[in-house]
Amino acid sequence: MAHLPPIIHRLLGDSLLISAQKNPSKVVVTTNDVAYTYQELLNYSAALANALQQRGLQRGGRVAIYMDNSWPALFSLYGVLLAGGVFVMINPQTKADKLAYILNDSDAHCLLTDIQLENNFYPVLDKLQQLRHVIYAGKEKEFLVSETLIEHFDKVLDKVSPDVFIKNRSVANDLAALIYTSGSTGSPKGVMHTHLSMLFALNSLIEYLRLSDEERILNVLPLSFDYGLYQLLMTVHLGATLILEKSFAFPALMFKRILEKKVTVFPGVPSLFAMLLSFHERSKQCFPSVTRITNTAAALPADFIPTLKEIFPNALIYKMYGLTECKRVSYLEPELVDIKPTSVGEAIPGTEVFLLSPEGKPVTSGDVGILYVRGPHVMLGYWKQKELSEHMLKDDVYPNQKILCTHDWFKMDNDGLLYFVGRSDDIIKTRGEKVSPIEVEHVIYGIEGVNEVAVIGVPDAIFGQFIKAFVSLKAKSSLDDKKIKKICVAKLENYMVPKEVIVMNSLPKTANGKIDKKQLS
Amino acid sequence: MRFDVWMSIENSVRNYILENYLFTDDQSELTNDVSLLERGIIDSTGIMELVLFIEEAFGIKIDDDEMVPENLDSVDNIISFIKGKNSN
Numbered sequence: 296m297a298h299l300p301p302i303i304h305r306l307l308g309d310s311l312l313i314s315a316q317k318n319p320s321k322v323v324v325t326t327n328d329v330a331y332t333y334q335e336l337l338n339y340s341a342a343l344a345n346a347l348q349q350r351g352l353q354r355g356g357r358v359a360i361y362m363d364n365s366w367p368a369l370f371s372l373y374g375v376l377l378a379g380g381v382f383v384m385i386n387p388q389t390k391a392d393k394l395a396y397i398l399n400d401s402d403a404h405c406l407l408t409d410i411q412l413e414n415n416f417y418p419v420l421d422k423l424q425q426l427r428h429v430i431y432a433g434k435e436k437e438f439l440v441s442e443t444l445i446e447h448f449d450k451v452l453d454k455v456s457p458d459v460f461i462k463n464r465s466v467a468n469d470l471a472a473l474i475y476t477s478g479s480t481g482s483p484k485g486v487m488h489t490h491l492s493m494l495f496a497l498n499s500l501i502e503y504l505r506l507s508d509e510e511r512i513l514n515v516l517p518l519s520f521d522y523g524l525y526q527l528l529m530t531v532h533l534g535a536t537l538i539l540e541k542s543f544a545f546p547a548l549m550f551k552r553i554l555e556k557k558v559t560v561f562p563g564v565p566s567l568f569a570m571l572l573s574f575h576e577r578s579k580q581c582f583p584s585v586t587r588i589t590n591t592a593a594a595l596p597a598d599f600i601p602t603l604k605e606i607f608p609n610a611l612i613y614k615m616y617g618l619t620e621c622k623r624v625s626y627l628e629p630e631l632v633d634i635k636p637t638s639v640g641e642a643i644p645g646t647e648v649f650l651l652s653p654e655g656k657p658v659t660s661g662d663v664g665i666l667y668v669r670g671p672h673v674m675l676g677y678w679k680q681k682e683l684s685e686h687m688l689k690d691d692v693y694p695n696q697k698i699l700c701t702h703d704w705f706k707m708d709n710d711g712l713l714y715f716v717g718r719s720d721d722i723i724k725t726r727g728e729k730v731s732p733i734e735v736e737h738v739i740y741g742i743e744g745v746n747e748v749a750v751i752g753v754p755d756a757i758f759g760q761f762i763k764a765f766v767s768l769k770a771k772s773s774l775d776d777k778k779i780k781k782i783c784v785a786k787l788e789n790y791m792v793p794k795e796v797i798v799m800n801s802l803p804k805t806a807n808g809k810i811d812k813k814q815l816s
Numbered sequence: 817m818r819f820d821v822w823m824s825i826e827n828s829v830r831n832y833i834l835e836n837y838l839f840t841d842d843q844s845e846l847t848n849d850v851s852l853l854e855r856g857i858i859d860s861t862g863i864m865e866l867v868l869f870i871e872e873a874f875g876i877k878i879d880d881d882e883m884v885p886e887n888l889d890s891v892d893n894i895i896s897f898i899k900g901k902n903s904n
Contacts, residue, residue: 363854388856411854544853544863547883570864578880781839789859 306490307471307528308376308463310497311337314534318508323531325556326366326539333534336370341457343374347405349455350428350444354379354465357473359403361385361394361412364518364541367432367448369527371407372518379463381470383485386519387412388788393483395419398426401473401485401678409433467491473678474521476619477722481733485678486619495671496622497532499643500525503626504560504587504613510535511584512560513553515543515567520727521619522591526562543567546574550582557584561607564592564727565599569757572602580606591615591623592727593759594715597636614639616715620687621673621699624648624666625713638712646670650707660709663716668699721812723752724759728790735793738786739764742779744772747802749810750793764793765815767801774798825874829894832869837862848891863888870894876901 302312311333314323319334347358358375360382362368375382383401385394387409394415398406402425408416410433420426420443429445438445471493473485500506512530514537516523530537538556543549552558561582563571568590574580585607595614603612612632616639617623625648627640642648650664651657658664669691676684688697704716723730732750739748747767752760768774776796783792803814830846837857838845852858858866866888867878876898878887887897 388859411851542853542859544859545884545888546863547881548885550880573864574880777835777839784837784839789856 304494305467306376306463306465307493308340308373310528310532311340311373311377314531318534321534322536324366324369324537324539326364329366331366331369336373336531338457339370339452340373340377341461342452342455343370344378344461345455345457346430346451347374347378347380348461350405352378352380352404354463355381355469356405357381357383357401357403358405358407359383359385359398359401360518361387361389361406361408361416362432362518363387363409363411364514364523364539365409365432367407367409368518369539372527373531375407376471377461377463379461379465379469381473383473383475384519384524385475386517386788388790389415390786390788391415391419392786393788395422397475397483397485398423400483401475404428405430407431410436465490467494470675474524474619477729477731477734478677478683480683481731481737483734484680484683487675487678488622489675492672492674493528493622494532495645496643497525497528499645499672500623501529501533502644503628504589505611506533506535506560506587508534510559511538511556512536512562513538513540513549513556513558514562515540515549516562516564517542521622522562522564522617522727525622526560543570546570550574550580553582553585558582559584559586561585561588561610563588563590565590565595565759566726566757568595568599568603571606572599575602575606582607583609585610587611587613587629589613589615591617593724594637594639596756600632600636616640616713618701618703619674620701621646621668621670623672624668624701627712631712635708635712638708638714640713641711642668642670643672646672648713650705658707660707663704663706665719666701666703666705666713668701673697673699721751723750723762725752725755725762726758726790728788730762730791735762735764735783735787735791738783739766739779741786742774742782744769744774745779746772747810749802749812749815751812751815753795753816761795762791762793763795763797763815765797765799765802767799825898826891826895828873829870829891829898832873833857833866833891836865836869846891848895850891851885851889853885853889870898874898874902 315333315337320332322330323333323336324331358380360371372382405428408431410431430451432448435447467490471490472488475483475485478484512526514526518524538552588607588610611629613629615626623643625640627638647669649667689700691698702719706714735750736748746769749765753763755761779796803811805811
């Protein structure tokens, strides 16, 4: 038997190499009722890695993955990693202009996508400075020859062998991913995470969630959302199995999967749990196979807990808090869920958190302070955004090391448990996604006939906040709320579209003549 | 089912989706075979509203296990689902 050198977990892609070596015939994912093994994931990823290198991908080069939750999205991600590239996940709901912005900002050289997103990616190809290659999944189609080469996955993978070992000279301090998130300036920014920070976060999550290689993890959240992404990364790292669905739009399908596949881990967000609760009211649901349910993105209402315990009689319930800039900040030990119903818990294993006053002084327990996060999971900064990075990353006690200032207000009790108080910027958090009001305002200002606009978040028990826009119109404009929403739907991801648009004669102003958002609600 | 009833189901389903998810009355913006989910017309929070609309507008009760893409993910699928429910 050939001698196989031990593989050490240094890079994110090593998770796949190790799990595939240990248990090649084990199922890594079932999606759309089709099962794929670790060996298949390795073969497809390695073949794609070769193909990407043949197309000029260098170590550290960015590759955008703009796809639904699907099998090609999985081997795309590991293909990029095995080739030594940096993956950039883009939400498939992203519309053309923002897609072009992210592709240009990240200098992506290659785009991996689905044919059903053609209406968004095809029209912007000539606006992209760096992009040279598009590889797409789905129905094959003839494209005109242009500077960007557009190829189908099948054709690309047919021509390469997975057996040629790819020399990947990346080291753990190299970037593994750029994760784009909404920023207070209105333009999305790429959070830089290294192999080191992501592997560290991964192991910390696995530790406190008490996961093993026997887990069957359900993921209905988009892989472009780091919460969804880490379900995949944890699965592969553990050598477990992922049950992947495109979304939770069709609850019956999701319930069927939980029962059929005996799902053990159920990650959700409050809107998903709210939907589950309303179904439970129509007809009783019970999923005894599930042993862990997790919530993040917005606070899980405490009155959900008793019903969730009925639906998941054997599950530990984890309440968590995080931000993309360090993946996750805190979790509440599930044994405390009834004792500390409003807390988001303590720092994740291997990290620490503390509160400081705006002047940088320590805060006594029970008082409000700004939350700081310290640990190897903290990002390197925002891609090409020095000032914004400096706003978030502050000097540590040791030279040249950084800690993360979340700019969120928290309280800490005598047991060291955290309580969220509020945000110090005006970012809206809705349905688990961060939305910059400026980004929505930009789109509405771009509409012919709009005079002024102000976008705010209104507190909502299930969504955390919902988005509301106040608009005043130019004289003789025939715009109305519906026409404004229509344009928003065409330009913004669904979760960014205002739920309510209020047309007013004029917007309230402060003494300096600026729009006074405090007077709007 | 009579042809005019059939047409009115199609119209009311189309108009509901155009009006509530695409915010338009331009009929050309929705084809009957397109996947509502894949095109991002409806997302996870929108499907319950669609279910309630169908129940109310057509006087039918939709069971949990009927809330699957085969019944709800395109105008065509919704029409044949309603038609099937009515003939039961």
